[in-house]
Structure formats: structure tokens, C-alpha cells
Amino acid sequence: MEEPRFRVTVAPQGWTFDATPGQPLLLAGLAAGVRLPHSCRNGTCRACIAHLQSGEISYRIEWPGLSREEKQEGWILPCVAVAQSDITLAAPTATHMGKAPPPPSLMAPPPGDGASD
Numbered sequence: 001m002e003e004p005r006f007r008v009t010v011a012p013q014g015w016t017f018d019a020t021p022g023q024p025l026l027l028a029g030l031a032a033g034v035r036l037p038h039s040c041r042n043g044t045c046r047a048c049i050a051h052l053q054s055g056e057i058s059y060r061i062e063w064p065g066l067s068r069e070e071k072q073e074g075w076i077l078p079c080v081a082v083a084q085s086d087i088t089l090a091a092p093t094a095t096h097m098g099k100a101p102p103p104p105s106l107m108a109p110p111p112g113d114g115a116s117d
Contacts, residue, residue, distance in 0.1 A: 006083035010034055011053060011090045024060065025078035025089070033097040036078050036089075043080040052076045055087025 005018040008025060017032030019025055026048055029036050039047040043064035052074045064077045078089065 007086040009088040010094050011088055012092060015096055019083045022082055025081050035095045035097055036091055037093050038079055041079045043077050048078045049075055050078055051090040053088040053090050056084040057081040058084055
């Protein structure tokens with residue numbers, strides 16, 4: 001029997017990916033090539049904050065770094081949120097790894113480039 005999956009849609013881009021029950025939305029997105037902003041991955045830094053436009057989520061921790069008012073307004077933290085149904089997230093700063101620029105090179109400059117001359 002196949003594990004159930006929930007469809008996650010990222011707005012306004014329209015990208016979709018599947019999340020399994022218990023899988024944080026952030027990790028499901030990364031596995032599918034969708035990079036939601038993030039830093040801590042434990043619900044404290046708020047870098048991943050997104051607006052839940054439709055669907056139901058639950059949290060892996062008791063009280064993530066959101067105020068009661070933010071929760072009531074539909075803000076969620078995808079790093080610790082798990083889908084309970086198909087959902088749509090408003091995450092305008094999300095990027096798709098296939099469309100994102102490559103990371104900067106961390107290699108030392110070649111000798112004789114004039115940097116130390």
C-alpha cells in the first residue's frame with residue numbers, strides 16, 4: 001500500500017510538490033527542487049514564514065515562533081509545518097532550484113590574478 005501524499009502548491013509561481021504525512025513542508029519542497037526561504041529549520045528564525053491560502057497543517061513542535069494573531073491570520077512556518085490535506089502556500093520569494101542561479105564559487109583565485117600583487 002502506497003503512503004498517502006498531499007499536494008502542495010506554491011503561489012504565485014504555481015509550482016507543486018508532494019508531501020508525505022509527517023514530512024515538514026520545507027523538506028518536501030527541497031526534495032522536489034522548490035527552495036522556500038529558510039535558516040534554522042526548527043521554527044525559531046521565521047525566515048520561512050509563508051501564508052497558508054488553503055488547506056490544513058499541523059506542527060511538529062508545540063508552539064512555533066508565531067504570535068497567536070499571526071496564526072489566526074494564516075501565517076505558518078513551513079520548516080516545522082506538516083500537511084494534513086492538499087494545501088496552497090503564498091511564498092513569493094521561493095525559488096526553483098532548476099531556475100535559481102548557481103551558488104558563488106568558494107574556490108581561491110588562481111595565482112597571479114593581481115589580487116596580491
